[in-house]
Amino acid sequence: MIRVKLTHAQARAAFSRKFSSAVSQVCYSENPSDDEAETLILDVTKQTRPEGLPEVTLRLITPECTLWTAGERELPCPLPYWAFAWPGGWGISRYLLDNPEVVQGKRVVDFASGSGMQGIAAALAGAAEVHAVEVDPFAVVATRINARDNGVSSQVRATQANIIGQPAYADVLIAGDVCYEEPLASEVLAWLRKVAGQGTTVLLGDPGRWGLPQHMISGPQGGHMGSQTQILDELSTYSLPRSLQDENFGFQQSHVWCVRP
Numbered sequence: 012m013i014r015v016k017l018t019h020a021q022a023r024a025a026f027s028r029k030f031s032s033a034v035s036q037v038c039y040s041e042n043p044s045d046d047e048a049e050t051l052i053l054d055v056t057k058q059t060r061p062e063g064l065p066e067v068t069l070r071l072i073t074p075e076c077t078l079w080t081a082g083e084r085e086l087p088c089p090l091p092y093w094a095f096a097w098p099g100g101w102g103i104s105r106y107l108l109d110n111p112e113v114v115q116g117k118r119v120v121d122f123a124s125g126s127g128m129q130g131i132a133a134a135l136a137g138a139a140e141v142h143a144v145e146v147d148p149f150a151v152v153a154t155r156i157n158a159r160d161n162g163v164s165s166q167v168r169a170t171q172a173n174i175i176g177q178p179a180y181a182d183v184l185i186a187g188d189v190c191y192e193e194p195l196a197s198e199v200l201a202w203l204r205k206v207a208g209q210g211t212t213v214l215l216g217d218p219g220r221w222g223l224p225q226h227m228i229s230g231p232q233g234g235h236m237g238s239q240t241q242i243l244d245e246l247s248t249y250s251l252p253r254s255l256q257d258e259n260f261g262f263q264q265s266h267v268w269c270v271r272p
Contacts, residue, residue, distance in 0.1 A: 048153075051149070055078045055087065056073075056094055057071065058070055061101060062255060063249075064104055064108075064128075069096065069127075069157050069160075070126070072091060072094040092150070093145075093147060098216075098255055098259050098265045099189075100187030102187070102267050103187045104128050104131075104132035107129070113183065116137065116139050117138055117139060119138045119141045119142070119184070120180075120185070121143040122144055122189070123145060123146075124144060124145050125188070126150070127153065129187055134163035142168050142181065143167060143168065144169075144173075145169070145170075175202050179206045179209070184206055184213045188216065191220050204272055206270075208272035213270035214246070215269075218259065218266065241271070246267045246268060246269055248265070248266050250263065250264055251264060
């Protein structure tokens with residue numbers, strides 16, 4: 012597994028370097044109304060299908076969009092992480108669409124849902140209901156828009172919440188791209204283990220960021236089987252499409268793991 016040490020501050024700086032030239036400033040609150048957020052999202056994104064995931068339609072910032080070359084200070088909202096297809100969520104989405112029996116007829120929680128990509132993939136794969144949770148209000152509205160565009164609004168419910176430390180109340184929990192930095196990665200992994208211990212199947216997607224300790228991973232990409240410190244069982248590894256590699260700091264793969272209690 013290729014691993015890249017990238018702190019959250021470095022990731023934020025690298026992310027913001029996607030935006031390098033000026034655009035017109037539009038002032039929006041960090042806590043917008045749903046209508047205000049939807050207007051902004053529809054304004055600054057383009058409806059597209061992520062490479063390698065043709066089943067899913069998302070509103071994303073693409074090279075054709077003005078904000079692709081906007082400076083961070085000129086953005087009309089907090090950094091729009093919800094407007095990009097991240098590699099861990101992409102891998103989970105591909106895995107669920109390739110293995111629909113994992114979620115068919117089940118209750119799913121999409122933790123830190125971003126654009127809602129992986130939760131929408133779960134719905135398309137036959138999940139009975141998907142609860143997408145995010146702390147960013149723009150991401151919540153983006154998920155609702157994307158669910159509507161994919162015809163799964165009746166299955167996908169998006170809410171603004173931080174559920175770390177709480178029961179999942181689901182059959183399956185999916186979490187992509189949540190291990191980018193310590194101590195957050197350790198906090199999230201400890202909670203995911205508790206959720207798994209409550210009988211929920213927990214899937215984690217990540218391209219191999221530094222916040223994901225390699226000794227915790229079993230199988231060919233990690234350490235030896237049987238270690239008490241190993242909490243992640245590898246389910247699948249996907250090669251990222253070239254466009255996702257270019258947008259995600261050169262990561263080449265997306266790994267999907269099942270989290271042990």
